[in-house]
Amino acid sequence: xxxxxxxxxxxxxxxxxxxxxxxxxxxxxxxxxxxxxxxxxxxxxxxxxxxxxxxxxxxxxxxxxxxxxxxxxxxxxxxxxxxxxxxxxxxxxxxxxxxxxxxxxxxxxxxx
Numbered sequence: 001x002x003x004x005x006x007x008x009x010x011x012x013x014x015x016x017x018x019x020x021x022x023x024x025x026x027x028x029x030x031x032x033x034x035x036x037x038x039x040x041x042x043x044x045x046x047x048x049x050x051x052x053x054x055x056x057x058x059x060x061x062x063x064x065x066x067x068x069x070x071x072x073x074x075x076x077x078x079x080x081x082x083x084x085x086x087x088x089x090x091x092x093x094x095x096x097x098x099x100x101x102x103x104x105x106x107x108x109x110x111x112x
Contacts, residue, residue: 009109
C-alpha cells in the first residue's frame with residue numbers, strides 16, 4: 001500500500017484506481033486500530049492526508065468518466081505520524097514502473 005501523492009492527472013487508470021483502493025485500505029486499518037506506522041516510517045503514507053488524497057483521486061476519476069460509489073469511512077488519525085511522502089521519488093518510481101505513467105508525466109497528464 002502506498003500514497004503516491006503525485007498529481008492524479010499523471011497516473012494511468014490502473015495506478016489511479018489502485019491508489020484510490022489503497023486509501024480505503026489505510027482508512028480501514030486505522031478504523032480497526034491496526035498500526036500503519038511501518039508505512040509511515042517508509043514514507044509510503046501521510047496519514048493526515050488520506051481523506052484529502054481520496055477526494056483528489058475521486059475528482060480525477062470522475063473527470064475521466066469513472067463512477068465512484070465508495071465514500072471513505074470515518075477513522076481516527078494517530079497523533080504524531082507526520083512523515084511526508086516524497087512526490088519526487090514517487091514520480092521517478094512511477095516512470096520506472098509504468099510506461100503509461102511515464103508518458104503522462106512527459107506530456108503533462110490526462111487532457112479532457
